[in-house]
Amino acid sequence: MSKALIAMDSSGSFRVCAAITTDLVQEAARIHETTPTASAGLGRVLTAAGMMGILMKEPDQKLTVNFKGDGPAKQYLATAYSDGRVKGYVANPYVDLPLTPEGKLDVGGSLGIGELSVIRDLGLKEPYMGTIALVNGEIAEDLTAYFFISEQQNTSVALGVRVERDLSIGAAGGMIIQMLPDAREGAVDALEKMISSMEPITTTIRRVVSEGKGLSAAALVRRMVEEIFADMPQEYRVEVLEERDITWHCDCSRERIEQALMTIGTKDLREIIEEDGQAELQCQFCLKKYQFSREQLQSILEDIQ
Numbered sequence: 001m002s003k004a005l006i007a008m009d010s011s012g013s014f015r016v017c018a019a020i021t022t023d024l025v026q027e028a029a030r031i032h033e034t035t036p037t038a039s040a041g042l043g044r045v046l047t048a049a050g051m052m053g054i055l056m057k058e059p060d061q062k063l064t065v066n067f068k069g070d071g072p073a074k075q076y077l078a079t080a081y082s083d084g085r086v087k088g089y090v091a092n093p094y095v096d097l098p099l100t101p102e103g104k105l106d107v108g109g110s111l112g113i114g115e116l117s118v119i120r121d122l123g124l125k126e127p128y129m130g131t132i133a134l135v136n137g138e139i140a141e142d143l144t145a146y147f148f149i150s151e152q153q154n155t156s157v158a159l160g161v162r163v164e165r166d167l168s169i170g171a172a173g174g175m176i177i178q179m180l181p182d183a184r185e186g187a188v189d190a191l192e193k194m195i196s197s198m199e200p201i202t203t204t205i206r207r208v209v210s211e212g213k214g215l216s217a218a219a220l221v222r223r224m225v226e227e228i229f230a231d232m233p234q235e236y237r238v239e240v241l242e243e244r245d246i247t248w249h250c251d252c253s254r255e256r257i258e259q260a261l262m263t264i265g266t267k268d269l270r271e272i273i274e275e276d277g278q279a280e281l282q283c284q285f286c287l288k289k290y291q292f293s294r295e296q297l298q299s300i301l302e303d304i305q
Contacts, residue, residue, distance in 0.1 A: 002246045003217035004054055004084070007225065008180075009236040013187035016238055017051040018175040018225050019246055020205055020217065024050065024086060025161055025172040027248040031287060032093040036163040038073060040105040042090045043161035044139040045076040047174040049088065050246040052118075053080030055176070062121045069114025069137060072097070076111070076139075079285075085249035087285040105163065111137035116146055140174070147178070154179040154188075156195055160202035171205040173221075175228070187236050194232060204228060218243045250286035257281050257290045261297075262304050269304070273297045 004019035025043035028034075034042060049065040056063065059082055067076040073095040078088030097106040114134050121127040130150030135142050140159040147155035159174040177191060208224045215223070222240060229238045260281065261269065272279050279292040292300075 002050075003221045004051060004244045004246050005218070005221050005225065005240050006054065006242050006244065007238045007240045009187065009232075009238050011184055011187060011235050012180060013183035013236060014177055014179050014191065016175065016177050016225065016229075017055055018173070018221055018228075019047060019051050020171075020173040020209075020221050020224065021047045021050060021246055022169055022172045022205070024246055024248050026169040028088060029167070029169055032089060034090060034093040035096045036167065037097050037105050037107060037110050038090045038093045038095050039163050039167070039169065040161040041067075041073055041076045041107040041110055041139065042078075042088055042093075043169065043172045044107065044159040044174070045078045046086050046088045046248075047159055047161075047172060047246075048139065048143055048157065048176075049078035049080040050084065050086040051174060051176050053082055053086065054084050054244045054246065056082040056120070056122075058082065058123065061123060064117075064119045064121075065143075066117045066119070067111055067114065067134070067137070067139070067142070068117075069111035069134060071095075071110050071112025071114075071137070073107075073110035084245045084247055085251070086246060087248065087250045089284045105161075107139060108137035116142050118146060118150070156191070158195075158198065158201050160200055160205070162202040162206065171202040171209070173201055173205045173224070175201060175225075186233070190232055190236055194229065198228065250283060250288070252283040252286060252288060254290055257283070258292075258300060261292070261300055266301060266304050269297065269301050273301065 002021040002024040007016040029039045061082045064079045074091035076090050080086045095110045097109050100106050117131045119127050119129045132146050132149050135145045140157045143157040147153045156177045161172045162170040164170045277294045282289045
């Protein structure tokens with residue numbers, strides 16, 4: 001099970017959400033049979049959405065993080081709930097690009113030019129949606145820009161997914177640091193210095209997991225945060241507030257799929273009945289298939305009418 005924690009520094013200048021999501025990303029890669037590039041992109045979006053989800057205040061709130069571009073991946077999307085449930089998909093799980101000149105998986109190239117939208121369903125009449133143009137498609141940089149432009153919050157986002165030669169997920173995780181309203185100026189300087197010298201987060205995760213064999217997932221996330229913030233001044237010592245689960249969970253059901261069928265309208269549904277006599281719909285998130293016979297489609301049509 002993937003784990004996350006929420007923490008705050010002792011001066012009340014910033015809060016931190018950190019997570020190790022290797023199991024979560026591995027499950028998504030297994031379901032969607034993703035290439036390394038698609039695994040990296042989808043894993044970053046799932047990790048980010050999961051952390052953003054548990055930072056929401058009220059139960060049953062949810063958000064959707066949607067990256068769309070003109071590149072071959074076309075779209076990375078993840079939906080997360082405040083209780084840590086996450087699901088997502090990539091429009092083209094078979095996208096395959098050469099490595100970047102730095103030897104990294106080219107997630108930015110897989111997205112190309114496009115936009116990032118974040119939809120927050122807070123239980124009000126209308127959900128809140130913010131949209132920005134993609135900075136470079138590298139997910140973390142785009143989300144950092146989103147928080148600043150759309151939510152007016154100084155935030156640093158770090159994300160990473162390591163894909164092994166056998167296509168398994170060797171390490172995945174992330175961290176979100178957000179400045180609080182009464183942040184001390186010294187905290188900003190200290191964080192900037194720390195962030196500029198940070199190693200890739202997957203490097204930290206792999207070392208922590210290797211050295212901490214036998215430790216719980218929660219203990220590993222704590223150790224990761226301790227290592228990352230080890231050189232921060234004492235007055236900005238990070239204190240853990242709570243530990244949370246982040247898990248892959250698709251909440252699709254036959255009832256929801258029936259509701260989707262009802263939205264296509266009587267004309268199109270009647271054509272399906274007359275021409276095909278049946279229908280098969282597949283959930284985009286978990287790829288589960290739902291079969292509907294002629295009689296079942298006819299019953300849905302009658303309900304619409």
